[in-house]
Amino acid sequence: MSEPRKILLDFEGDRRDIHAYEQAGGYASLRTALGMEAGDVVAMVDTSGLRGRGGAGFPTGRKASFLPKGRTPAYLCVNADESEPGTFKDREIMLRNPHALIEGVLIMSYAMSATSAFIYIRGEYRTEFEVLKRALEEAHARGYVGRNVLGSGYDATVVLHRGAGAYICGEETALLTSLEGERGQPRSKPPFPAVAGLYAAPTLVNNVETLASIPYIVHMGGEAYAAIGTERSKGTRVFSLSGNVKRPGNYELPLTATLRDLIEGHGGGMPEGRTMKAIIPGGSSTPLLMPDQLDTGLDYESIAAAGSMAGSGAVVVIDDRTCMVQLALRVAEFYRHESCGKCTPCREGTKWGTDIVRRIEDGSARQGEVDLLLNVCDRILGKNLCPLGDAFAMPIASYVTHFRDEFQRHVDEGGCPFVAQSPIASLYHDTSGVPA
Amino acid sequence: MDPATAETLAGALETRPQMPAPLPPADAGAPLRDRILAAVALYPEPRSALIPALRLAQQEYGWLSTEAFEQVADATGFTPALCKSVASFYDMFRLHPAGQHEICVCTNISCALVGAGETLREFSRELGIEPGATTADGRFTLRTVECYGGCGWGPVVSVDERYHEPFGPDRVKPLLDELRGEAG
Numbered sequence: 001m002s003e004p005r006k007i008l009l010d011f012e013g014d015r016r017d018i019h020a021y022e023q024a025g026g027y028a029s030l031r032t033a034l035g036m037e038a039g040d041v042v043a044m045v046d047t048s049g050l051r052g053r054g055g056a057g058f059p060t061g062r063k064a065s066f067l068p069k070g071r072t073p074a075y076l077c078v079n080a081d082e083s084e085p086g087t088f089k090d091r092e093i094m095l096r097n098p099h100a101l102i103e104g105v106l107i108m109s110y111a112m113s114a115t116s117a118f119i120y121i122r123g124e125y126r127t128e129f130e131v132l133k134r135a136l137e138e139a140h141a142r143g144y145v146g147r148n149v150l151g152s153g154y155d156a157t158v159v160l161h162r163g164a165g166a167y168i169c170g171e172e173t174a175l176l177t178s179l180e181g182e183r184g185q186p187r188s189k190p191p192f193p194a195v196a197g198l199y200a201a202p203t204l205v206n207n208v209e210t211l212a213s214i215p216y217i218v219h220m221g222g223e224a225y226a227a228i229g230t231e232r233s234k235g236t237r238v239f240s241l242s243g244n245v246k247r248p249g250n251y252e253l254p255l256t257a258t259l260r261d262l263i264e265g266h267g268g269g270m271p272e273g274r275t276m277k278a279i280i281p282g283g284s285s286t287p288l289l290m291p292d293q294l295d296t297g298l299d300y301e302s303i304a305a306a307g308s309m310a311g312s313g314a315v316v317v318i319d320d321r322t323c324m325v326q327l328a329l330r331v332a333e334f335y336r337h338e339s340c341g342k343c344t345p346c347r348e349g350t351k352w353g354t355d356i357v358r359r360i361e362d363g364s365a366r367q368g369e370v371d372l373l374l375n376v377c378d379r380i381l382g383k384n385l386c387p388l389g390d391a392f393a394m395p396i397a398s399y400v401t402h403f404r405d406e407f408q409r410h411v412d413e414g415g416c417p418f419v420a421q422s423p424i425a426s427l428y429h430d431t432s433g434v435p436a
Numbered sequence: 437m438d439p440a441t442a443e444t445l446a447g448a449l450e451t452r453p454q455m456p457a458p459l460p461p462a463d464a465g466a467p468l469r470d471r472i473l474a475a476v477a478l479y480p481e482p483r484s485a486l487i488p489a490l491r492l493a494q495q496e497y498g499w500l501s502t503e504a505f506e507q508v509a510d511a512t513g514f515t516p517a518l519c520k521s522v523a524s525f526y527d528m529f530r531l532h533p534a535g536q537h538e539i540c541v542c543t544n545i546s547c548a549l550v551g552a553g554e555t556l557r558e559f560s561r562e563l564g565i566e567p568g569a570t571t572a573d574g575r576f577t578l579r580t581v582e583c584y585g586g587c588g589w590g591p592v593v594s595v596d597e598r599y600h601e602p603f604g605p606d607r608v609k610p611l612l613d614e615l616r617g618e619a620g
Contacts (some may be wrong), residue, residue: 004545072479085544085583095453112485116480123491123528124584126597128484130459157477164487169584181486183525199481241588243547246443249451268447271440284545284583314545314587319440330545334582340525371462423441425552 007216007236008209009252011209014096016131018138022101027144029218032289034152035109039421041111045214046187047222049234054079054170054207055283055312056298064112066194073115074109074202077179078211080121080128081163081170085334088315089238090208093252094121094128097212098135103210106144106156107218112204116157123164128304167338171386172205185340186386191322199243215396229255233299237313241267244319244423245276255300260294263317274319279401284310284331285288285391287398308398325410329357330424335392346389350381353396360407361428363415370407374400409414437605441551446604452589452601459561461495467583468496472511482512499530527581535570536576537615540594541603543580546587551604555591558605562612575616 015021033041046061054212067074082090094101101119106234109117120131136158139145147155161179168174177197179183197203213235217225228236233255239262242248244266253262259279263269270276278293287308289296295304303310318327336350353376359365360373377393377400384390400407409417419425437445449560466474471613474489489512493504500523505516505543512519523529541556549611570577580619589601595611 016456023541029618037548040612082533082585083583086546087583088585088587088589091533095455122585123526124581124594124597127455127458131456131497134459163526164523166525178487180481181483181522183522218556241591243549243587245443245447247447247451248444248546249448250588255502269542271443274440288587310502316549316587318549322549327545327548332544334544337582403486422437422552423551424548426551426557427548427555430557431553432557 007252008093008097008100008212008238010252011097014164015100016096016135018099018135018142019084019247023096025219026099027103027142028123029215029388030106030144032320033110033218034150034154038111038113038207038221041218043109044222045111048225049216050210050213050217051228051300052207052314053209053213053237054300055059057310057432060206060210061206063194063206064108064204066192067112067204068195070113071202072113073199074113075198075204076105076112076114076117077172077175077198077203077205078105078117078119079170079172079175079207080125080204082125082173082312083170083210084285084312084314085166085331086242086280086283086316087240087312088242089240089313091125091128092102092127093208094240095131096371098132099139100110100133100137100206100212100215102139102158103396104214104300105158106139106149107214108158108204108211109158110154111150113205115201118159118161118179118198120161120163120169120179122169123162128179129160129162136160140390152195167334167384168340168388171297174386175205176203179370183340185342186388188385204295222402228386230297230299230301231318232301238300240312240314241317242314243280243317245269245317246269255297255299259289259296259298259315262315263294264299267317270317270319274321276317277320277322278316278318278324279312281306282309282314283314284316284334285309285387286311287340287394287396288402290402291311306421320425321418321421321423323416323418323424324363324399324406324426325357326400326418326422326428329361330356330427331394331395331399339388339392343384343386343389345380345383346392349376349389351391352376353392354409356394358411361416362415363410365411367411370404370411371399373407437551437554437606441604445604448589448602455599458598467559468492470509472508476512483514485520486512486514486519487526488528490529492519494530499533500534533570536575537596538577538579540579540581540584541563541567542582542584542586542592542594544583544587547590547592548581550590550602552591554605555593555608557607563606576612582592
């Protein structure tokens with residue numbers, strides 16, 4: 001089993017208190033960075049091989065290097081809108097290690113010469129917002145934020161901004177639109193945020209975990225960080241493990257670890273008496289993997305080669321009792337609810353697709369509707385400005401492909417054969433009188 | 437609760453980080469208009485303060501009434517219609533009056549796999565209302581919500597924007613008793 005290699009969560013308890021964080025070496029990396037040329041800091045992040053931990057996995061150093069030099073204003077926006085179902089890692093980082101995020105934000109702000117940084121945190125994370133607010137006040141009092149940071153001549157402004165409940169605002173252009181005070185609808189790219197982002201100024205959008213990794217990269221050096229992990233997936237990653245396992249939670253592992261290490265090693269495996277039916281490897285928008293793929297590496301390339309996506313690092317384990325049609329229905333309903341309505345294939349497809357899954361689940365579907373569902377998915381895929389439509393089409397098509405017999409059985413039998421056993425059934429059926 | 441789910445919820449209790457005590461609102465005493473203007477001052481463009489302003493107004497009135505929108509519009513300089521069109525996009529803004537306590541049950545996949553449906557049904561039974569409704573005495577609004585980001589520690593229940601995790605059906609009655617026992 002792969003040993004946990006902890007960087008972001010390498011401590012007992014928490015480091016909310018700035019003194020505890022400083023004692024562990026915190027804010028030393030900010031001093032180091034302020035003594036370097038801004039471009040050398042970006043180069044160091046590039047050397048580390050760090051890739052965006054939000055979902056897309058784009059190399060962080062390269063993303064920063066796309067910003068035009070010397071144009072002001074320029075902004076850093078922190079994506080703390082963690083909303084992909086299954087994902088709860090950024091929340092734990094902010095709760096237990098908020099100064100790592102703030103230090104990372106300050107280092108990146110300096111490296112890209114940002115006028116201001118905005119931390120866009122999802123509105124539901126109220127306690128996490130309060131933790132960050134207190135941490136930011138502490139950092140201000142200690143001279144890490146504000147005018148002339150640590151005597152360097154660099155001025156750092158960090159604004160905490162709470163969202164108000166919209167999954168789509170985790171998509172970077174929607175996040176910027178929302179931060180501008182509008183309905184959070186995505187924009188077409190190009191122009192990319194690096195050229196025309198917040199208020200049409202050059203903007204870098206980075207995820208919480210990505211930025212919180214940067215103080216450690218500056219501390220250990222780009223090469224040392226790049227020595228952890230695989231050829232193309234460097235460093236550690238915090239995996240959010242949930243669903244039917246013995247010990248769900250966040251586990252920080254090097255990117256050489258496998259699904260088996262995470263689920264069986266750290267998560268304790270399946271609860272007593274249960275067997276595994278399927279795995280969602282990267283959040284609810286990613287296609288399923290099957291139990292015989294447990295030895296797949298958790299790095300971006302291995303999961304892609306296995307037919308899915310590493311996504312946000314959210315691994316959801318599904319046990320043998322689960323009705324896959326009900327699970328598909330929950331996923332479908334979610335994306336239908338969150339579709340912003342800007343692009344027709346997504347707006348219409350998520351609605352009609354969800355209606356079909358609901359009919360299959362409740363037994364009112366006609367013969368042929370399983371194929372119709374695949375057809376709808378195909379008509380959504382790749383036809384929208386942002387990936388939300390794909391986030392509906394990819395998993396739903398994979399549920400049908402892997403469990404076609406279950407879908408067909410619902411149609412043939414006129415309803416769900418698994419009401420008595422499926423843990424999701426109680427959302428759709430009154431299961432109180434059903435014998436288990 | 438079945439034994440497998442009980443085992444998962446016990447594991448979640450071990451891995452969930454401790455949640456700190458809530459902070460009191462810093463400037464709750466100031467007039468709404470002043471608080472909105474303070475939010476506007478944080479941003480390069482005043483429009484960015486619209487969502488913070490709507491939140492402040494909702495805190496003041498309990499929901500976004502016509503009067504609340506007028507207040508936001510007056511303080512920010514945008515029209516009430518624009519304020520309303522923005523508010524209607526976001527799930528956390530209430531366009532109708534709500535109960536004194538808002539109980540949100542996450543029913544997304546990770547919570548559903550560990551019995552969120554049973555927790556929700558227990559709330560429905562105890563309160564005598566369907567999800568989406570408010571009790572006749574105006575004390576409780578029950579809602580289902582999409583992923584709240586507590587997937588490994590689910591089922592997630594949020595009461596007045598504070599998370600309670602993991603929240604099996606056995607915790608429903610004690611919670612309601614506690615809330616009913618509070619003054620007011």
